[in-house]
Amino acid sequence: MPFGRDRPDGHALRSEVSPHVQFRITGETEIGDDPEETLALCAEADGYYVDSPPLARHHYELRDSAPEGQLASAAAQAQENGSAPLGLLTVHALDRNGTPVEPAWDVWCLTDVRVLSVRPSFADPTLVDITVEGRLDGVATGVDEQPEIPEVPPLFQGFHLYGSDERSWGSCRQVALIDKRPEPDPVPLRLLGCEPSGRLLVALESGDNQFDLGGVYLCPLDRTGRAIEEHWICLHVESWSYSTPGTGQVDLTLNVSCDDFRTAAAREAHELWSAGPPTEPNLWARLGTAGRAAWSRAAQSNLSARRTPDAPPGATYHLDGRYITDVVGFSLALGEAMNGPGGYFGTCFGTIEYCLERGHGIQRPFTLVWHDHHIARTCLGRNPLTYDVAPSFEQILEFFAEHQIEVLLA
Template identity: 35%
Template sequence: MRRRARYTLVETEHGHAWGVGAEVEGLFGDPRRGTYELCGWVPQTEVRGWVGSRVWLVPEDKAFDPWLLEDAESLGERPGTDSLVLTGLDDYEGPPEGHRGPVRVHDGHRWLGSCGEFARVLPAKQSAPPLILRGLAPSERLMAALKKGTRQALDLEQAALEIRDDRGEPLTDRLLWAEVSAWRPSSCGTALIDLELDGELFTPVPEYARTVWERWFTGPPDTSGAWAGLDTRRRRAWLDLVRERGCRRTLHDRSAGHAYMLDGRHITDEPGLYLALGEAVNGPGGYFGGCLDALADCLRGTFGHTTPATLLWHDAVTAHEHLRQTLTPAGRPYDLFAETLSVLAEGGMHVTLA
């Protein structure tokens, strides 16, 4: 029995498919992380292990904007020094080149500490494992390139790995630069190949998100709150898939005046807020914004909602307790719970707290 084709490698410029397959090796792994030494570290709270999904470094020099360290982890203090070592993903919002001045650090809710001098640590060079598409049914265009075999022909340039769930519905995609490093006939079936792409040109999905992705591979959840037992790190991964899947679907807006009910029992962090709102409006696994700006966009229509409407927010005290003390990237305090209510009201959603 032939397995369902989950992965399609698509050329992004013109949209033609290079091939379709059922398995990918190397999708999950450890993305390259930036490493930073915060010299003269003065803690305001204990910083150990996983620090947060979004950690901001705020330079004392106001000429520079804060920068973001995503999925930040603490490696602890460097032995024999007063330095704290942080790692995280900072590919698109890194520090100014050569910046070494003092910074303060917060996780979006509380200040973690400050340091007198900041320095980037260059990690040892490590080779990335390849991305292997196993049992790929190649297009004629791909086979022509493989048979030609020149370096130019094997550089497939920018591509997207489109991913579907077991029901055949679009789930998400991953952009990459597709450069073929090897290929061979596949043991998965005749006329199929195993295509190996240069892993240096692909950012893997973090390993901690594997269980979340595997749950979504089976299809969207049947009941609301399937994410409730996850920690913030994995809730963020769940929200990423909800958003990416939701933005690929065409929703029919309900008529004006619809009444929604929001289960607020599990809104103990920011991703929980948007997951609960999404399910209140669009059912289990539903999307209705992943930040305040996106929530405002969704309220304008085409995401299942038509203004005006009403929302009964059960157990609102939980969100109020956990979200009222929030920090902007620059460290300015604000109340995320109150801001959410304001955005909903401005978008024509009358909210009753219960």
């Protein structure tokens, strides 16, 4: 189907050719000291800077539930108002003794959950059946290839329920899928003007129109040929054709799986990195949350290019708080305070702690002067629309104090 035309279902297919940005496909190899080989250099991409259609929202029933905490509050609100937001719902199986099954990472998650209805349980009048709506999004939650419903271990007693802050939301006996909605068709990705080599060239010369490349890295490049960011993906070539007869260049139509990383907001972030790592601070400030997330990935991918010798203990750093309007903005401002424009210093408490342990430009103890701190105090914390939890200003201060960082509010 030609790009830029309407789809058969009547929805316009968004076609976003990527000017000024080239792309590279690389694959791992065990030959020699170089762990990667270039499989293709591509002049541009069509369908890279797009928002993938949201996953379907299915209906589930938490049967024989004893809700606590935020789940109990949302259930009460749903009974009064018809529905209520809940955010991330995590389900962890309980063994025959009522203890969470190990390993602890073996969990099942729903994102963007809303409570739709509550009714008394048929089996036990002291319990309730709670109907919820949510997305089974393993990529967003970091849990790969989740089943439709949580797996049931032998002789299990039910499930422990909790949210993103790991506070208990009670328990339920069973999670049932009661209304499965169809998933949207993926938006195809085309890489244009590709110069193939390695195993990609071998696959093309085999004459097959469709084939799998397996796990590869797909990278948008700046003008110097440095990767702006890298994505590990499972690549399936749906079709291919010659870009111009006789040139050896090909156009690839791809089915991208494993992690559909694409966002329209990444375009502006990548354009800001197109000349190489930035030399001015706060260029990310104009971006929305999704664009800031793309900037953060670029900063992390270019960490080695920004590394400087660790400063001695006792140094003072200045955190520009004027644009800390979301948690991503906090991590970007912190990265630039520690390592200059385009710098990286973690994206959450866990990765910030990792950077503190490994140095990454600093040595503890040190002083952090937080300018215009009132903006973060106002903006950070729980989202009242989704109940998703982001660190509050006070929690960030507590984290710094626990890690030998003196914060001066300015």
